[in-house]
Amino acid sequence: MDRRITADQVTSPLEDVVDEALTARATVDEHGTVTGRSGGAEQLLGYSSAQILGRPAAALLADEATARDLPPVAQLPRWHGRLALRHRDGHHLETKVLAHHRTPDHGTREWLLLSALTGRLPQPDDETLVSWSFTQSPCCALALYDTGLRLRRANEAMERSVALTEDDMRGLRVPEIVDNEAGELAEQDMLRVLATGEPQYRENYLRAAGETREHAWSVFLAPLRDREGRIHGVCLSAHDMTEQYWARKRLQLIAEAGKRIGSTLDVTRTAQELADVAVPALADFISVDLLASLDDVQEPPPGAVATDGSLALRRIAHRSVHPGVPEAAVDQGGVDEYPKGSPPVECLRLGRAVLHQVTEPAITEWIARDPVRAARVRDFGVHSVMTVPLSARGTTLGVAVFVRHRHPDPFQQDDLVLAEELVARAAVCIDNARRYTRERGTTVTLQRSLLPQRLPEQAAVDVASRYLPAGAQPGVGGDWFDVIPLSGARVGLVVGDVVGHGIHASATMGRLRTAVRTLADIDLPPDELLTHLDDLVARLSTEAEGTGRPAKEPETGDVGATCLYAVYDPVSPVARSPGRGIRCRPW
Incomplete structure (x- = not known):
């Protein structure tokens, strides 16, 4: 049945456009019992609601079926096929049925069976609709080429994409219509379609005449066959993927930025x-x-x-x-x-x-x-x-x-x-x-200020020093050195390192350097000096664990350090350090 939709019906309620009675509907529960039906179902089989609801659906079949005869549909989401049904007046009719296995809002699984009452046979104006669907397709540009690769038909979207009418293009080859590499590649793909019978796919990037923006096209080429499988032409279908293409490019750029920025x-x-x-x-x-x-x-x-x-x-x-x-x-x-x-x-x-x-x-x-x-x-x-x-x-x-x-x-x-x-x-x-x-600048300034500004002149020894951080990436930490004049022309030589980097390590270094100088001034032997320094580090670590640090401070609460302390006596001349020779004492 042909119905024309007028402009004022576009926003009309559904029932003003769709005739529900033209589809036979019925619902069947998991036990095979009919639980619902529409007016179209009564028109199809002649049974009223009182006569059909609550009855086994198998009773509507023209022939009694055994479980072996029924298709294995229990686990399928959908089934379709032909069923022979019995009308109320006794005659048999065969109809096409589409069945959906669904779970409605009430939560109980059921089957929804549908059968069209009209429009099951081809209509005289179907070919007109097909022609309109080709020419007016809004989603892709279509063109039909014969086996000589000459254009026979083109739809409106294709006309817009190349800024030419169908009459302008008819009889021309693709590279003659699109005068660039994309046209040559498309014709090569067409040759492969004719030779192999297999569809071909390609992505092209080109700018239509009169446009400044380049478009991305997803191009499909497929053979056009008759009922015997003979190829009579090639269909070119081009989808404009420009927005998706640029969206993909933007995501790629963001991903690249994540890798490259902030190295x-x-x-x-x-x-x-x-x-x-x-x-x-x-x-x-x-x-x-x-x-x-x-x-x-x-x-x-x-x-x-x-x-x-x-x-x-x-x-x-x-x-x-x-x-x-x-x-x-x-x-x-x-x-x-x-x-x-x-x-x-x-x-x-x-x-x-x-x-x-x-x-x-x-x-x-x-x-x-x-x-x-x-x-x-x-x-x-x-x-x-x-x-x-x-x-x-x-x-x-x-x-x-x-x-x-x-x-x-x-x-x-x-x-x-x-x-x-x-x-x-x-x-x-x-x-x-x-x-x-x-x-880092603050830390360097603090550390430089805590290190000796100049080395004291010693009659017994010549001392030279150089402080050079290992590199910018690890950061400035708690490294220090010192030269301490002692009685009897002796000299205390100190090299130390506080574990960690940053202002906290530099401040801890300053406290330890001061402690070493104080303990050296009272002329403690190296073993005793380092023992006292060990106690100081233990107290500092306990204080750090008790008070905590700001969340942004990267170091943990523990305080660790390494120190070398030696006393050089020019009279001996011997450099004395804890134990034998010179060694580092870690905490």
Whole structure:
């Protein structure tokens, strides 16, 4: 039955469009008892509800069936086939049945049996519907080619994808329609389809005429066969996978950023890693600037930058698709003053990422006052800009600016989200590096101040020393040395090391150095001096376990150290140390 749906029926209730009576429905429980039926079921078999409900479903079969005759459907989620049924008036009828094995809301498993009362035979207008479905298919671009690989038919989506009508393309080959490598590859795949009879698949990336954005296409080529299996042509089906393609690329970029950003505890290196990840995958040029005020402030205030005027920003990294970064208006390491209302300042003031087209007033007014940047925009054809604040742990550190000029597509909202993700990862790493650098500088200063500023002059010995940390990565710890003048021209020589790194190790080192000098001043023998020093370390360890440390302190509560103490007597001349010769005493 042909029914036309008018515009005012699109939002009509379902019952105004669908005639439920045209489907016979019945439910059967797990014991084979009929538990429900529709009006269509009564129309099909002639039984009323009173006559059928509660009866075995097997009683409706035309012939009595044994368990051996029934299909093994108990464990299936669905069954379909033909059943011979008995009408109420006694005649037999064969009908197609679709049965769903389901669990309704009441929780009891049952079978839902369905059989169409109309539309079971092909209709005269079916071929028209098939033709419409081909030409109007919204999900893929379709084209039909004969065995000579000449186009015979193309649907509307294919016409849009190549910006040509079906009449324009009819009789042409694929490489004549698509004049690039993708067309040549598609025709090679068509040859394989004709030779093997097997479908072929390929992904293509091309830009349609009149478009600036490249599309990703998932292309299927399949043989068109008659009933005897002879091939009469090839069907080309192309699905536009552009959004999925770019989503996959964004995920890949985020994964790459996780591997590449933050490989060291160096601020400049980390910022450069962000720039290297972003160009050229996301932008044609990127600059990473930190607030110049961070040079003088130990801990910046939390939140967005509070400013009613200009801001000074220090360039710590940038990168371009062009060698030498010619787009940069500021040299790396240089400081530039950004005026009020400029995109970087507004981004920091608002505390969120902002997307701009170069024609917007925010850009035009800024570069109108900056001839250098205006020349860069003009010379390179900059058309799209994103500004993203560098924020970590609630503190704003600076801003990253992403620029496109060679890439024809302007930044989209998805690009802004991706940029925020990349910058957020980099900001945490930059903040970690900044805190580490600050703490290491404090630790180095403390340690240097606790070490001898100059060695005392000794008549009996010549002493030279050099302190050189093993490397930046482990951090500065509690290593120390000392030269202590003693009575009788003797000299105490000390080398020690406190376990661990950081300020706590340096402070502990200072206490132990002071203790060694005090004990040496009262002229204790090396064995006794180290015994007293051992007791001091034990007390320090007990104090550390009792008071605890801040969560951010990496060391444990235990205090450990290693010390070498020797006394050189120029009269003997012998260097005395605990035990025989010189040894280290560990705790």
